[in-house]
Amino acid sequence: MSLLQVNNLGKSYNSETQVLKDVNFTVETGEFVSVIGPSGAGKSTLLRCINRMVEINEGKVIFNNSDVGSLKKKDLRKLRTDIGMVFQHYNLVPRLTVIENVLHGRFGYKTTLQGVLGRFSEEEKEQAFFLLQKLGIEEHAYKRCDQLSGGQQQRVGICRALIQDPKLILCDEPIASLDPNSSKVIMDHLKSITNELGITCLVNLHQVEVAQGYSDRIIGLRKGEIVFDGKSALLREEQINHIYGTERRELITV
Amino acid sequence: MNEKAMRKSRWITTVFLIIIIGITYLSAMITKFNFIDGIATLPKALSWIFANLWITQETWERLPAILGKLNETIFMSIAATTLAAIISLFLGLMGSKTTKVNNVFSMLARLIASFSRNIPVVAWSLILLISFGQNSLTGFLALFVGTLGFLTRAFIESIDEASQSAVEALQATGATYAQIVNKAVIPQSLPQMLSWILFMIETNIRSATLVGILTGTGIGYTFDLYYKSLNYNAVALVTFTIVIAVIIIELISNRIRKVIL
Ligand SMILES: Nc1ncnc2c1ncn2[C@@H]1O[C@H](COP(=O)(O)OP(=O)(O)OP(=O)(O)O)[C@@H](O)[C@H]1O
Numbered sequence: 001m002s003l004l005q006v007n008n009l010g011k012s013y014n015s016e017t018q019v020l021k022d023v024n025f026t027v028e029t030g031e032f033v034s035v036i037g038p039s040g041a042g043k044s045t046l047l048r049c050i051n052r053m054v055e056i057n058e059g060k061v062i063f064n065n066s067d068v069g070s071l072k073k074k075d076l077r078k079l080r081t082d083i084g085m086v087f088q089h090y091n092l093v094p095r096l097t098v099i100e101n102v103l104h105g106r107f108g109y110k111t112t113l114q115g116v117l118g119r120f121s122e123e124e125k126e127q128a129f130f131l132l133q134k135l136g137i138e139e140h141a142y143k144r145c146d147q148l149s150g151g152q153q154q155r156v157g158i159c160r161a162l163i164q165d166p167k168l169i170l171c172d173e174p175i176a177s178l179d180p181n182s183s184k185v186i187m188d189h190l191k192s193i194t195n196e197l198g199i200t201c202l203v204n205l206h207q208v209e210v211a212q213g214y215s216d217r218i219i220g221l222r223k224g225e226i227v228f229d230g231k232s233a234l235l236r237e238e239q240i241n242h243i244y245g246t247e248r249r250e251l252i253t254v
Numbered sequence: 255m256n257e258k259a260m261r262k263s264r265w266i267t268t269v270f271l272i273i274i275i276g277i278t279y280l281s282a283m284i285t286k287f288n289f290i291d292g293i294a295t296l297p298k299a300l301s302w303i304f305a306n307l308w309i310t311q312e313t314w315e316r317l318p319a320i321l322g323k324l325n326e327t328i329f330m331s332i333a334a335t336t337l338a339a340i341i342s343l344f345l346g347l348m349g350s351k352t353t354k355v356n357n358v359f360s361m362l363a364r365l366i367a368s369f370s371r372n373i374p375v376v377a378w379s380l381i382l383l384i385s386f387g388q389n390s391l392t393g394f395l396a397l398f399v400g401t402l403g404f405l406t407r408a409f410i411e412s413i414d415e416a417s418q419s420a421v422e423a424l425q426a427t428g429a430t431y432a433q434i435v436n437k438a439v440i441p442q443s444l445p446q447m448l449s450w451i452l453f454m455i456e457t458n459i460r461s462a463t464l465v466g467i468l469t470g471t472g473i474g475y476t477f478d479l480y481y482k483s484l485n486y487n488a489v490a491l492v493t494f495t496i497v498i499a500v501i502i503i504e505l506i507s508n509r510i511r512k513v514i515l
């Protein structure tokens with residue numbers, strides 16, 4: 001059974017526009033998949049349907065053999081501990097320290113009281129430091145997050161996702177706010193997460209070249225519909241034009 | 255395109271200025287307020303102030319009593335603000351887009367906020383005066399109700415502004431509501447909230463004087479008493495102590511702000 005199955009997924013925020021239309025795909029364990037498409041195509045929405053940060057309207061999302069759409073509150077929390085999420089704007093608590101932000105990733109495993117009191121076991125703290133070290137930011141562990149550069153903050157975000165011990169990591173444009181150097185560092189880390197730890201990654205990207213360079217497979221989304229789904233090598237100029245329509249040509253000429 | 259927009263906004267500014275001048279002129283005409291006359295009475299008013307509002311030697315003897323009343327007023331303002339702040343925190347959490355539990359509570363919180371905020375504190379004093387009579391509870395409640403609305407509004411904005419993205423991230427990790435509020439929302443927006451609370455304490459000490467005149471409590475009552483008995487020297491002393499107190503409170507809260515922000 002695949003790790004993630006999306007069947008006939010449909011989503012609309014209001015009655016006028018259908019954001020996702022009959023989306024079908026599966027993701028196997030250990031795959032690195034990119035989702036590309038023009039702005040407003042529904043990439044963020046698609047990702048948020050998978051951990052049900054937005055409600056699913058039609059169809060089904062099956063993750064790790066459970067039907068995401070029908071889960072009750074408590075089971076949904078449980079499911080979310082298995083899915084890490086990395087954001088374009090990092091979404092950390094800026095006034096708190098790096099290590100505190102990383103440990104936030106453990107809340108899903110704790111009772112409310114343990115979380116509120118900030119009780120973390122020795123192993124959890126060790127794991128947090130191990131991850132910070134792995135991403136090369138352990139010397140900043142006790143700094144406030146708002147004192148870190150964008151690239152460093154994104155690495156904190158990745159640590160927070162990893163400490164959840166997830167089976168899948170969803171990344172919503174993880175490098176859209178970063179310079180080329182930091183972008184490469186972040187993408188290399190994400191790639192090694194999949195290669196070394198076997199954690200599946202589903203990444204929304206704006207840059208086609210980056211998607212081609214890093215992913216096993218690319219999903220092209222246009223106006224809420226999948227118009228390409230295949231090996232990165234199969235994505236040619238023709239398909240790219242199809243995904244982006246005229247918008248891409250405009251982007252290049254400006 | 256851009257220049258056009260700018261020119262348009264400048265044009266709008268000019269129109270507004272003309273309208274405001276027009277309205278000022280019109281209202282002066284309607285109320286028969288004459289600028290020239292108004293300015294002409296200024297020297298007379300000033301000379302009256304200098305002639306009568308002197309703090310004389312014997313008024314200083316009243317200082318301990320005045321300070322006692324002032325203390326009472328300051329503590330009442332602080333107490334009203336703190337109590338309002340605690341309740342506003344809950345209303346703020348309910349009212350904020352990021353931390354609301356459901357739409358009904360959210361609407362309710364916003365309704366309470368705008369209701370209590372849009373009625374001036376003086377009006378609240380008068381309304382409460384009818385039901386509670388002239389006592390210190392009335393003054394306390396008037397300050398409390400006004401503060402409640404203002405702080406709820408301010409807290410809703412602080413929460414939305416400060417922690418929307420972190421709340422989303424923590425929801426995605428499977429954290430519970432209480433964990434999210436305690437570990438993301440509060441740490442991130444507390445400094446801003448404290449700053450608003452300090453601002454409200456300052457404001458309330460000032461309004462407490464006025465509220466006190468109406469409800470017969472604290473330093474406002476003392477002021478009123480001396481004023482009605484034509485003891486202008488004592489009135490001057492009361493005013494002087496209020497000004498000093500407000501300045502001191504402002505200095506203290508500015509210092510606290512510097513530390514927390
Ligand atoms: N919370 C929301 N409420 C209403 N409409 C929304 C909401 N979120 C997204 N939309 C709409 O859904 C459509 C798809 O948005 P989405 O954010 O998924 O696109 P995207 O592919 O991620 O775009 P981008 O590349 O700009 O991030 C857009 O038309 C957007 O206006």
Ligand SMILES: [Mg+2]
Pocket residue numbers: 043044045172173
């Ligand atoms: Mg998006």
